[in-house]
Amino acid sequence: MLDSFLMGLELAFRLDTFAMMAVGLVLGMVVGALPGFTTVMAMAVLLPLSFFLEPLVGIPFLIGVYKGGIYGGSIPAILISMPGTGAAVATTFDGPALTKKKQPRKALEMALFSSVFGDLSSDIITILAIGPIALIAMQIGPPELASVLFLSLVIITITGGGVFVKGLLMMTLGLFISLIGQDPIGALSRFTFDFFAIKSGIPLLPMLIGLFALPEILLAVEKKATSALRQKLDTKEGGPLTWGEFKRCFRTMCRSTVIGTTIGMIPGVGQVVAAFMGYAAAKNASSHPETFGKGELEGVAAAEAANNAVNGPTLVPLLTLGIPGDNVTAILLGAFVAQGLRPGPQLFNEQGSLVYAILIAMVMANILFLILGYFLVPLFAKVVTIQKGILLPLTIVFAFAGSYVFRSDPLDLIILSVFGVFGYLAKKLHFDVTPLVMGFILGPILEYSFGQTVTMSQGNIFAYILGERPITVAIIAATPVLTYYLWKRSARLRSDFGVTED
Amino acid sequence: MKLNKLISYAMGATVALGLSAGAAKAQYPEKPITLVLPLGAGGSHDLNSRVFTSIIPQYLDNAMIVKLMPGASGQKGTAHVAQSKADGYTLLFTHNFFDQLQQHVTKLPYAPSDFETVVRLNYATPSIVVLASSPHKTLKDMLDWGKANPNKLKFGHSGNWGAIMVPGAMLLSEASVKATLVPHKGGGPTMKALLSGDVDFTMAFPSVIGAQGNKLRVLASLGTERTYKDVPTLKELGYTPSVGLMNRIVMAPKGMPADRMKKLRDAFAAMQKDKTYGNMMKRLGENTELMQGGEYEGVRLEQSKNYEMLVKSITSK
Numbered sequence: 001m002l003d004s005f006l007m008g009l010e011l012a013f014r015l016d017t018f019a020m021m022a023v024g025l026v027l028g029m030v031v032g033a034l035p036g037f038t039t040v041m042a043m044a045v046l047l048p049l050s051f052f053l054e055p056l057v058g059i060p061f062l063i064g065v066y067k068g069g070i071y072g073g074s075i076p077a078i079l080i081s082m083p084g085t086g087a088a089v090a091t092t093f094d095g096p097a098l099t100k101k102k103q104p105r106k107a108l109e110m111a112l113f114s115s116v117f118g119d120l121s122s123d124i125i126t127i128l129a130i131g132p133i134a135l136i137a138m139q140i141g142p143p144e145l146a147s148v149l150f151l152s153l154v155i156i157t158i159t160g161g162g163v164f165v166k167g168l169l170m171m172t173l174g175l176f177i178s179l180i181g182q183d184p185i186g187a188l189s190r191f192t193f194d195f196f197a198i199k200s201g202i203p204l205l206p207m208l209i210g211l212f213a214l215p216e217i218l219l220a221v222e223k224k225a226t227s228a229l230r231q232k233l234d235t236k237e238g239g240p241l242t243w244g245e246f247k248r249c250f251r252t253m254c255r256s257t258v259i260g261t262t263i264g265m266i267p268g269v270g271q272v273v274a275a276f277m278g279y280a281a282a283k284n285a286s287s288h289p290e291t292f293g294k295g296e297l298e299g300v301a302a303a304e305a306a307n308n309a310v311n312g313p314t315l316v317p318l319l320t321l322g323i324p325g326d327n328v329t330a331i332l333l334g335a336f337v338a339q340g341l342r343p344g345p346q347l348f349n350e351q352g353s354l355v356y357a358i359l360i361a362m363v364m365a366n367i368l369f370l371i372l373g374y375f376l377v378p379l380f381a382k383v384v385t386i387q388k389g390i391l392l393p394l395t396i397v398f399a400f401a402g403s404y405v406f407r408s409d410p411l412d413l414i415i416l417s418v419f420g421v422f423g424y425l426a427k428k429l430h431f432d433v434t435p436l437v438m439g440f441i442l443g444p445i446l447e448y449s450f451g452q453t454v455t456m457s458q459g460n461i462f463a464y465i466l467g468e469r470p471i472t473v474a475i476i477a478a479t480p481v482l483t484y485y486l487w488k489r490s491a492r493l494r495s496d497f498g499v500t501e502d
Numbered sequence: 503m504k505l506n507k508l509i510s511y512a513m514g515a516t517v518a519l520g521l522s523a524g525a526a527k528a529q530y531p532e533k534p535i536t537l538v539l540p541l542g543a544g545g546s547h548d549l550n551s552r553v554f555t556s557i558i559p560q561y562l563d564n565a566m567i568v569k570l571m572p573g574a575s576g577q578k579g580t581a582h583v584a585q586s587k588a589d590g591y592t593l594l595f596t597h598n599f600f601d602q603l604q605q606h607v608t609k610l611p612y613a614p615s616d617f618e619t620v621v622r623l624n625y626a627t628p629s630i631v632v633l634a635s636s637p638h639k640t641l642k643d644m645l646d647w648g649k650a651n652p653n654k655l656k657f658g659h660s661g662n663w664g665a666i667m668v669p670g671a672m673l674l675s676e677a678s679v680k681a682t683l684v685p686h687k688g689g690g691p692t693m694k695a696l697l698s699g700d701v702d703f704t705m706a707f708p709s710v711i712g713a714q715g716n717k718l719r720v721l722a723s724l725g726t727e728r729t730y731k732d733v734p735t736l737k738e739l740g741y742t743p744s745v746g747l748m749n750r751i752v753m754a755p756k757g758m759p760a761d762r763m764k765k766l767r768d769a770f771a772a773m774q775k776d777k778t779y780g781n782m783m784k785r786l787g788e789n790t791e792l793m794q795g796g797e798y799e800g801v802r803l804e805q806s807k808n809y810e811m812l813v814k815s816i817t818s819k
Contacts, residue, residue, distance in 0.1 A: 201578075333544060345715050
């Protein structure tokens with residue numbers, strides 16, 4: 001094993017590998033930063049390019065696009081509160097607030113450093129522990145997935161800002177909206193009223209942009225319509241991140257990395273759940289949780305380190321079983337197959353050095369990205385120097401254009417507007433829309449895995465779980481304990497600091 | 503030559519990203535074509551599509567991009583294509599069970615007649631597999647155990663009324679075994695469920711079985727000829743499998759301009775003769791028996807009738 005690792009090390013250090021990786025990183029970052037384009041789309045479109053490259057150039061190129069894209073997605077989330085994917089939602093808690101405080105550069109750099117840190121550490125852990133991680137991944141079946149999702153929903157609701165009951169209400173609403181369309185197992189239409197356009201469900205992207213970006217614009221317009229337009233903004237994008245600030249967030253980054261790497265072993269839901277768990281844990285461990293949600297650098301670090309730490313372990317099922325866990329790794333599988341390689345246990349035995357070379361290339365991609373990102377961040381941060389009177393209309397254009405290019409369906413513009421108005425009203429009434437989004441994203445997966453569990457248990461679900469699924473039992477048992485602990489804590493904080501709901 | 507191609511794809515990719523949406527009107531396809539798979543990652547459709555989408559650009563002069571849309575037993579992705587414009591830029595890569603059988607068991611948000619066949623890419627025969635560590639050494643062992651323990655045998659499949667569920671349900675019904683059917687989002691997740699012991703057996707296609715090496719044991723293959731030299735067919739074991747063959751088909755929303763359809767079909771025909779394509783498919787363990795869309799349309803009509811009777815025979819028991 002050490003042999004193939006060392007050979008892989010030799011294979012990975014090539015100039016063309018690095019050059020194409022850099023191209024991939026920049027392309028991914030730019031595409032990821034454009035509203036309406038997701039990392040998966042960028043990778044799918046750029047996949048054919050890799051067919052003309054050698055495996056050790058083509059696959060690192062796609063890995064570059066992947067890593068660049070995920071970071072790119074956090075740029076609009078921080079600058080204009082526009083998350084392109086569920087994974088970037090947690091970044092909108094503190095990112096835009098920092099931008100308002102005229103510290104976008106700090107926020108973007110914190111996001112860059114914590115992303116690279118989380119990703120790098122998880123890649124290294126993956127390389128060192130690929131065997132054990134593969135074993136754990138095999139233990140995660142539908143019952144475990146369902147119980148983890150349920151636990152996540154509970155934690156997200158409790159640790160969100162504002163009143164617990166309001167959070168629950170939004171969560172339920174989100175779960176309900178996720179029911180619209182065909183049910184995931186039997187394919188029966190639900191709540192569609194035979195309206196063809198929503199048969200395949202409500203799309204996520206216009207909903208996200210509507211809920212997070214439009215209310216911000218409406219609020220800005222409402223607050224100081226005249227002063228905002230005339231306001232002379234600083235021509236500086238705020239100072240860079242200081243060493244002290246980085247050190248302050250270091251514990252949070254480490255914690256989030258552990259959380260992200262652990263969650264990454266569960267295929268499919270990784271990034272979204274990890275970002276929230278990382279954020280919730282940081283807020284909970286902090287001695288000043290009241291600053292979270294109001295422009296706390298630690299909040300950005302917690303979310304970004306956690307969602308990037310998912311990357312390493314998600315590759316494990318692909319490399320060891322040949323079965324990708326999500327759409328991103330499916331595209332990597334495509335790159336392998338088109339190169340005449342078939343990932344799976346066979347590949348690992350026969351071409352171990354190549355597999356290690358690719359893992360090492362991932363590590364190198366992070367370091368390369370740190371350097372590239374460091375020079376590109378100040379450019380993106382310049383966005384705040386644009387006058388509000390121009391930036392706000394521009395954001396609206398991006399919101400609508402982004403929702404439309406996603407799948408070129410005019411219906412998405414209606415969905416965007418409806419959720420925009422809804423998000424605005426929710427803000428006014430002090431409802432946090434995050435539990436709604438989480439319910440919507442995790443609902444269908446929860447439903448599917450729960451349905452599978454019921455089927456597998458032949459109707460006798462309690463006996464089945466108690467008898468054959470010890471991990472599920474442990475997670476379910478932990479749920480009320482954690483709930484009580486977190487609820488107590490948040491209740492105490494509220495009495496200490498007053499209600500921190502807006 | 504290679505560099506030129508690279509540049510032309512880079513440009514194609516840019517167009518696809520909408521950065522130069524107003525490009526001059528050129529010959530079809532002037533931007534990459536999206537190929538929707540109503541199935542999940544890592545199954546045999548995923549693998550087959552990755553091979554041919556890496557070769558066909560040479561004959562189409564533009565890229566073909568795979569988009570996975572699993573869920574609702576294939577209806578999610580299929581409905582998406584049914585709702586797309588018939589301009590040749592959105593195609594569906596599916597199989598005969600989703601295409602022709604589902605209409606007889608459920609109310610679909612589209613009709614099979616909303617689609618026409620571009621080509622049938624190839625066909626494949628599934629085999630019944632268990633883990634190498636499974637106590638069931640032969641098909642008979644497994645079915646006998648299933649008979650003795652009603653509902654205890656777990657059969658993992660890739661979606662209701664899909665390419666694994668239908669032949670599996672027929673076999674179980676013929677052997678009078680009551681088993682538990684567990685659905686998954688495509689062949690990839692199904693194989694993972696088998697590997698982690700969540701289900702007892704499944705069916706899989708050569709490209710999926712091949713990658714697992716000695717972790718699996720193949721109990722029997724469907725079809726009339728042996729897929730593996732030392733593994734018997736169902737027929738040899740005394741069962742009458744009337745279905746089992748899965749046709750992998752590329753479909754387009756009905757009403758696509760004839761010249762575009764011709765261009766696509768010609769590209770597939772040219773690709774079939776490509777040596778690299780042949781080699782890659784061989785390595786996956788899949789064949790390259792292309793059938794042109796016009797001819798396959800006749801097959802579809804026949805399938806519809808057969809499946810109607812088949813569904814009656816399964817559901818009446």
